Amino acid sequence: MSEASLNYAQTWKKPHFIKSSLLRYLIYVGTVTYFFLAIYTMDVNWTRVAEGIPRGADMISKFFPPDLSDSRGVILDGILESIWMAVISTIGGVLLSIPIGLGAARNLAPTWVYLFCRSIIAVSRTFPEVILAIFAVKFFGFGPFAGFIALAIGTIGFWAKLLAEDIENMSKSQAEAVRATGATWLQWINYAIQPQVLPRMIGLSLYRLDINFRESAVVGIVGAGGIGAHLLTSVQRYEYATTATILFSIIAIVITLEYSSGYLRKWVQ
Amino acid sequence: MLRLENLSKRYKTGDLALNNVTLEIPDGQLVALIGPSGAGKSTLIRCVNRLVDATTGTIHLGEREINGLSNRDLRRARRRMGMIFQEYALVERLTVMENVLSGRLGYVNFWQSLFRKYPKENVREAYRLLDRVDLMHMVDKRADELSGGQRQRVGICRALIQDPELLLVDEPTASLDPKTSRQIMRLIRELCEERGLAAIINIHDVALAQMFSERVVGLKLGEIVYDGTPGGLTPEVLTEIYGEEDWEKTIEKVEDDDDVLDEGEMA
Numbered sequence: 001m002s003e004a005s006l007n008y009a010q011t012w013k014k015p016h017f018i019k020s021s022l023l024r025y026l027i028y029v030g031t032v033t034y035f036f037l038a039i040y041t042m043d044v045n046w047t048r049v050a051e052g053i054p055r056g057a058d059m060i061s062k063f064f065p066p067d068l069s070d071s072r073g074v075i076l077d078g079i080l081e082s083i084w085m086a087v088i089s090t091i092g093g094v095l096l097s098i099p100i101g102l103g104a105a106r107n108l109a110p111t112w113v114y115l116f117c118r119s120i121i122a123v124s125r126t127f128p129e130v131i132l133a134i135f136a137v138k139f140f141g142f143g144p145f146a147g148f149i150a151l152a153i154g155t156i157g158f159w160a161k162l163l164a165e166d167i168e169n170m171s172k173s174q175a176e177a178v179r180a181t182g183a184t185w186l187q188w189i190n191y192a193i194q195p196q197v198l199p200r201m202i203g204l205s206l207y208r209l210d211i212n213f214r215e216s217a218v219v220g221i222v223g224a225g226g227i228g229a230h231l232l233t234s235v236q237r238y239e240y241a242t243t244a245t246i247l248f249s250i251i252a253i254v255i256t257l258e259y260s261s262g263y264l265r266k267w268v269q
Numbered sequence: 270m271l272r273l274e275n276l277s278k279r280y281k282t283g284d285l286a287l288n289n290v291t292l293e294i295p296d297g298q299l300v301a302l303i304g305p306s307g308a309g310k311s312t313l314i315r316c317v318n319r320l321v322d323a324t325t326g327t328i329h330l331g332e333r334e335i336n337g338l339s340n341r342d343l344r345r346a347r348r349r350m351g352m353i354f355q356e357y358a359l360v361e362r363l364t365v366m367e368n369v370l371s372g373r374l375g376y377v378n379f380w381q382s383l384f385r386k387y388p389k390e391n392v393r394e395a396y397r398l399l400d401r402v403d404l405m406h407m408v409d410k411r412a413d414e415l416s417g418g419q420r421q422r423v424g425i426c427r428a429l430i431q432d433p434e435l436l437l438v439d440e441p442t443a444s445l446d447p448k449t450s451r452q453i454m455r456l457i458r459e460l461c462e463e464r465g466l467a468a469i470i471n472i473h474d475v476a477l478a479q480m481f482s483e484r485v486v487g488l489k490l491g492e493i494v495y496d497g498t499p500g501g502l503t504p505e506v507l508t509e510i511y512g513e514e515d516w517e518k519t520i521e522k523v524e525d526d527d528d529v530l531d532e533g534e535m536a
Contacts, residue, residue, distance in 0.1 A: 171358075171361075173354060173355075173356060173358040174358055174359070174360050174361070176320055176354075176358065177352065177354055177358035177359070177360070177424075177427075178360065178371055178374065179320065179347075180318055180320060180347060180350070180352040180437075181347065181348070181352075181371060181372050181373075181374045181375050181427070181431060182344040182345065182346075182347035182348040182374060182375025182376075182431070183344070183371070183374035183375060183382075184344065184374075184379065186379050187374045187379055187382050188374075190379075190382065190383055191360060191363070191367075191371050191374065191382070192360060195360050195361075195362040195363050196360070196361075196362065198362075199362070
């Protein structure tokens with residue numbers, strides 16, 4: 001050890017992310033203060049909370065045993081309707097998403113196509129499925145067709161955006177190599193782009209199927225078909241045993257989809 | 270014959286990658302293009318098949334002028350220029366056979382390529398080429414299952430099945446070990462000789478360039494500073510191209526003297 005090294009500092013601290021200590025403490029204190037003020041503003045009525053907990057427990061206890069008889073035959077119909085709504089809106093949405101996603105990839109499309117496709121995606125992403133469903137019901141009337149439209153549009157916002165991003169992240173050299181063979185644009189898409197994005201997009205389609213099934217229960221509440229309407233009716237009529245059957249069916253289907261899509265995703269990689 | 274006249278390329282960033290390059294490559298000639306990183310080697314060969322558009326200057330392949338072609342004619346022109354890439358640039362999730370057959374994309378129609386229904390003579394040629402580079406046992410493997418040397422041989426097959434009159438080769442050995450590098454370079458040279466192909470090979474490795482080419486072109490900051498035989502690469506010339514360094518060791522041995530017999534065990 002040389003003489004000079006004795007002068008080196010012996011302590012070291014990681015530099016703060018926010019350098020100014022005044023600003024740092026203002027942010028800490030401000031965040032905590034705002035949190036407590038916000039809770040105070042919520043004006044929680046603690047007696048109602050106290051009453052609500054046993055009421056909730058009572059409701060859940062009435063879930064058992066679930067009423068599996070489905071006396072009016074509406075639950076099975078509703079579930080089947082939700083399933084096919086989810087399936088066709090996923091397929092329809094994905095098919096519509098392919099051209100939009102290709103157009104929304106900056107490295108594929110000229111600027112005006114890019115901007116046009118990106119705005120379609122932005123609009124579709126702005127509105128949650130329930131709001132899309134409210135409009136669809138206004139336009140096309142009650143029933144599953146409105147739900148199909150709402151879910152298909154929701155699918156575009158999700159799938160086309162992720163397709164475009166996947167294409168933007170693809171390997172440039174593979175794309176260049178196929179272009180150098182004299183391939184046409186369609187051949188280039190088929191040979192250079194599709195193999196690079198396909199496995200992920202299959203996985204995302206299955207994931208979207210899962211989302212669409214769950215959303216189909218929500219859009220039913222505003223009258224767009226599927227199991228949601230029956231779920232709401234049963235709760236309003238205090239038929240909790242029926243509510244339980246519907247909820248458990250939804251859970252069972254979502255779990256099944258979850259496992260099968262995980263398995264399929266591994267298989268296509 | 271490939272003829273580049275007064276070729277310049279300025280990128281949008283303002284970098285002048287090529288500065289007034291004039292170069293003529295007769296049929297069947299193997300030219301090594303050397304020069305430091307950023308000298309414009311990649312840009313030069315990409316200008317030839319217009320993956321990059323030159324700013325000014327003209328390119329002729331035979332009688333055909335390459336710049337200014339319509340999209341359709343450009344695709345036709347590209348069919349006659351096979352390209353071999355650094356890092357192989359195979360489509361990794363496609364099989365070896367699909368990668369080789371993709372060299373025919375410029376000739377077949379969309380439906381033939383979509384359903385992988387290539388003409389019989391293309392399939393036969395693909396098998397023949399794969400056999401030539403000792404990859405018959407890999408036909409149905411996915412490209413990402415292959416080793417580096419194997420991938421580059423698939424890349425060579427993809428370029429050759431195009432039935433090109435010119436090969437554009439971009440750093441073919443950049444990610445290969447020294448022995449595999451020599452084997453790949455020897456393979457490219459042999460195949461060019463068999464078919465009477467002209468080739469431009471960008472290469473970092475001066476010793477390899479000398480060993481396998483009949484003509485060396487040195488590029489520096491977008492300009493040609495050397496054009497001559499491999500033997501003419503003196504320490505002074507290399508200093509001119511790359512800058513000051515002890516070059517004696519690099520050029521002491523020019524002939525290709527090793528392992529001619531182990532074609533069969535190419536890794």
